Amino acid sequence: MIRLEDLSVAIDGRPVLQGVSLDLPPGRVTGLVGESGSGKSMTALAITGLLPDRARASGRVLLDSRNLLETPEAAMCRIRGSRIGMIFQEPMTALNPLMTIGDQVAEVLRLHRGLDRRTALAQARERLDRVGLPQPRFPLTLYPHELSGGQRQRVAIAMAIALRPGLLIADEPTTALDVTTQARILDLLSGLARDEGMALLLITHDLAVVAGMTDHVAVMQSGRVVEHGPTEAVFRQRRHPYTRQLFAASRHVPARIPPGPATPLVQVTDAVREYRLPGGGLRALDGVNLTIARGESVGLVGESGCGKSTLARAILGLDTLQGGHIRLDGQDIAAVRPMPRKARARMQVVFQDPFGSFDPRWRVDRLLAEPFHLTGRPPDWRDRVATTLTEVGLDPDDARKFIHQFSGGQRQRLAIARALIIRPALIVLDEAVSALDVRVRAQVLDLLARLQAVHGLSYLFISHDLSVVRGVTDRILVMQAGRIVEEGTPDQIIDAPRHDSTKALVAAMPKIPAGWL
Secondary structure, X not given: OEEEEEEEEEEOOEEXXXXXXXXXXXXXXXXXXXXXXXXXXXXXXXXXXXXXXXXXXXXXXXXXXXXXXXOOHHHHHHHEOOOEEEEOOOHHHHOOOOOOXXXXXXXXXXXXXXXXXXXXXXXXXXXXXXXXXXXXXXXXXXXXXXXXXXXXXXXXXXXXXXXXXXEEEEEOOOOOOOHHHHHHHXXXXXXXXXXXXXXXXXEOOOXXXXXXXXXXXXXXXXXXXXXXXXXXXXXXXXXXXXXXXXXXXXXXXXXXXXXXXXXXXXXXXXXXXXXXXXXXXXXXXXXXXXXXXXXXXXXXEOOOXXXXXXXXXXXXXXXXXXXXXXXXXXXXXXXXOOXXXXXXXXXXXEOXXXXXXXXXXXXXXXXXXXXXXXXXXXXXXXXXXXHHHHHOXXXXXXXXXXXXXXXXXXXXXXXXXXXXXXXXXXXXXXOOOOOOOHXXXXXXXXXXXXXXXHHOOEEEEEOOOHHHHHHHOOEEEEEEOOEEEEEEOHHHHHHOOOOHHHHHHHHHOOOOOHHXX
């Protein structure tokens, strides 16, 4: 379907792709792996003709013997969608929030095939049914914000396959999804590749997903393909040092010091949170009980919509309970509104997307000093910023930079520094490493373990990646439909799950076959 021959790309003279050669034949799933900045997404943009304005490409991207690098933009507009489809990492930003899902899928059909609106909507209905969004539960009149993350990703897939393209490019399509939703999306993609005879290029940093999904894999480093071949052969042999480094990072477990005596820090008792909806009510938290001890790491897992983030917001004082209690050091902080600043300063949060949680107009020193509004800005605040930057492995001179000048892993270190600077007792980590590649993730997890040992921090670690949660927590809680349905040590939860919801989560975990390691 597509052949890349000696593809090179430079931006302002700086090489970002160097001599990439790759075959993407019909019906085959090819994985493209590597850390952030290795050139994976740039390869996809080169194939689709969506390179930045200042980029200069050489080599060949052949589609039926036609070099797409030399194809005029008007012709590429006809090829995109009809011959090549692309699924982006974040569906909420890829979809138009002002258009219904039916109109968005129909738009592809109307633009490329000239169909009238009624006919296009009828075919859009068929495509949405194909990706698991059937009538009457998912009418064409829904908007993206009315769907969950996994459902929005299905709409993006329906748009990408609307014209049954020969090549489908999926760029980190499941990074932010829970394991059961991820499993359904990956099954859908592999089924589409098989049933429609499409070539599928899966870009991901998750080696376990690659092992279970792909026929062929290419490993990228610094803009080059350093190793490629059948997936099983590459996983077993790992001839290139960089491939071995990726595998070592994917299995990395940080060295942690077990917590001391279980002195309660946070106690949640019979927490209830309800939302009023036009058709009735939704109970997001239904009698939740939770205890986090000083110096303890507690994992919170469950499918999207089970109540994990609602519980985190309630603990942080960002959401109001209709019933129950939340105690911090014995004080009921849920009963006082607004939450006292002294209590709020004892708890901080690190979000999944560090770039979205920072004001891009502020320099790092101002960003990191932001939590001082809870405690009062001390005279030596700049020294504290410098000290905290050093603690998270950055340079004090970084204080005068803007957030866009950092990589994804560095931004996450800055987010941790902002949470750490006022020395809280509890840090809530909401999917804090899910978007990071395996080597950066290993570094951040080591950092969190070291900071916990030095400062005696407690962590509430919210994640959909059970393999990560297993290595960084002392206990795991499993949520379903607003309730804690199972609790235990990581080994108990993952090796011997008891509740059906836990069993489903464990079964959906992508795994590298034991014989391949």
